[in-house]
Amino acid sequence: MFPDAGPGSPTVTAMRARELGRKSVVVGDRVGLVGDTSGAPGALARIVRIAERRSVLRRTAEDDATTAEGRLERVVVANADQLVIVSALADPPPRTGFIDRCLVAAYDADIEPLLCLTKADLAGPEAVLGYYTELELPYVLIRPDSDLAALRALLAGRVSVMVGHSGVGKSTLVNRLVPEADRAVGTVSAIGRGRHTSTSAVALGLPPHRDSHDAPGWIIDTPGVRSFGLAHVSAESLLHGFPDLVEATVDCPANCQHTAEEADCALDAWVAAGKADQRRLASYRRLLASRSGEGDAREPERNPGDPLAGS
Numbered sequence: 679m680f681p682d683a684g685p686g687s688p689t690v691t692a693m694r695a696r697e698l699g700r701k702s703v704v705v706g707d708r709v710g711l712v713g714d715t716s717g718a719p720g721a722l723a724r725i726v727r728i729a730e731r732r733s734v735l736r737r738t739a740e741d742d743a744t745t746a747e748g749r750l751e752r753v754v755v756a757n758a759d760q761l762v763i764v765s766a767l768a769d770p771p772p773r774t775g776f777i778d779r780c781l782v783a784a785y786d787a788d789i790e791p792l793l794c795l796t797k798a799d800l801a802g803p804e805a806v807l808g809y810y811t812e813l814e815l816p817y818v819l820i821r822p823d824s825d826l827a828a829l830r831a832l833l834a835g836r837v838s839v840m841v842g843h844s845g846v847g848k849s850t851l852v853n854r855l856v857p858e859a860d861r862a863v864g865t866v867s868a869i870g871r872g873r874h875t876s877t878s879a880v881a882l883g884l885p886p887h888r889d890s891h892d893a894p895g896w897i898i899d900t901p902g903v904r905s906f907g908l909a910h911v912s913a914e915s916l917l918h919g920f921p922d923l924v925e926a927t928v929d930c931p932a933n934c935q936h937t938a939e940e941a942d943c944a945l946d947a948w949v950a951a952g953k954a955d956q957r958r959l960a961s962y963r964r965l966l967a968s969r970s971g972e973g974d975a976r977e978p979e980r981n982p983g984d985p986l987a988g989s
C-alpha cells in the first residue's frame with residue numbers, strides 16, 4: 679500500500695480523509711491513497727492511511743515542559759534517515775548551542791546527523807570544527823563555487839531533512855541539488871538575521887546519483903527556526919546528544935543529575951583530564967538548566983566562545 683514513488687511517477691494531489699480523525703499528515707509520511715491517483719489536472723485523491731513512522735523528528739517551542747509554550751510540540755518531519763544541520767560560518771554567525779540541540783534531537787529520534795557548514799567563502803570552519811573534535815561528526819563545507827560531490831554522495835538513497843536558522847542557505851543549497859526545485863531564496867539583513875523566506879517544509883526528489891543504484895533519495899527543505907526546543911527529550915536522553923561525555927557517566931554516583939551542583943559528578947574529572955572539551959560540558963549543563971526554566975530564554979542556543987557570544 680505504500681510503494682516507493684519511482685522516477686517519473688505522477689505528482690498526486692490528495693486530501694486528508696475524514697476517517698484519519700485527528701491524526702495529521704506531515705512531510706515525509708508515507709500514505710495510502712484512494713480515488714484518482716492519475717495526477718491528471720483536477721484529479722483529487724484521498725489519504726486514508728498513514729504508515730507507521732520509522733522516525734519522527736520533533737521540536738518544541740521552548741524547553742520548559744511546565745509552560746504552555748514548552749508543551750507546544752511540532753513534528754518537523756517523519757521518516758527521515760539523516761538530519762542535515764545547516765549552519766552558516768558567517769552571516770548569520772554559527773551557534774554551537776543550536777547545533778548541540780539539533781544533535782540531541784537527532785540522536786533522540788535515531789536519525790543520523792550531518793553538519794553542513796555553509797558560506798565557507800565568508801569565514802573558516804576551524805572554530806566550529808574545533809568544538810566538535812571529540813565527536814565523529816560527519817561534516818561538509820559549502821561555498822558558492824564548491825562542487826557538491828561529497829554532499830550528494832552522503833544524501834544518495836536517503837531521506838534527509840535540513841534544519842537551521844533563517845538565512846543560512848538551506849534553500850540556496852536545495853536549488854543547487856535539485857535544479858528544478860525553484861525554492862525562494864532570501865536576502866540576509868544587516869544584523870545577520872534572515873526574514874524567514876521559506877514558510878513550509880517541502881520534500882524534493884534528488885536526481886539519481888551516479889554511484890548508486892538505489893532510489894535517489896529525498897531532501898527536505900524546512901523554514902528557518904530561531905531555536906530548537908527540547909522539552910520532549912528526557913533529561914536522561916539529553917546526554918545522548920553528547921557522545922563525547924556519555925562514557926564518563928559510568929563513574930557517576932547513582933542518581934547523579936550531572937549538574938554543576940553535583941559534587942561527585944564524574945563529568946568534571948573527565949573534562950579536567952582532557953578527555954572532552956569543557957565547553958561541551960558547559961553546553962550540556964546549560965541544556966539541563968534550561969529544561970527547568972533556569973536557562974537564558976533570550977538566546978538559548980548561544981554558547982560562550984561562539985562568534986558574537988556575549989555581545
Ligand SMILES: Nc1nc2c(ncn2[C@@H]2O[C@H](COP(=O)(O)OP(=O)(O)OP(=O)(O)O)[C@@H](O)[C@H]2O)c(=O)[nH]1
Nearest residue numbers: 797844845846847848849850863864874875876902
Ligand atoms: N556568501 C554566501 N552566501 C550564501 C551562501 N549560501 C547562501 N547564501 C546567501 O544567503 C542568503 C539566504 O539564503 P537562503 O537560501 O534563502 O537561506 P534559508 O536558510 O533558506 O533561509 P530561510 O528560508 O529563511 O530559513 C541568500 O542571499 C543567499 O544568496 C554561501 O555559500 N555563501
Ligand SMILES: [Mg+2]
Nearest residue numbers: 848849875876
Ligand atoms: Mg529557505
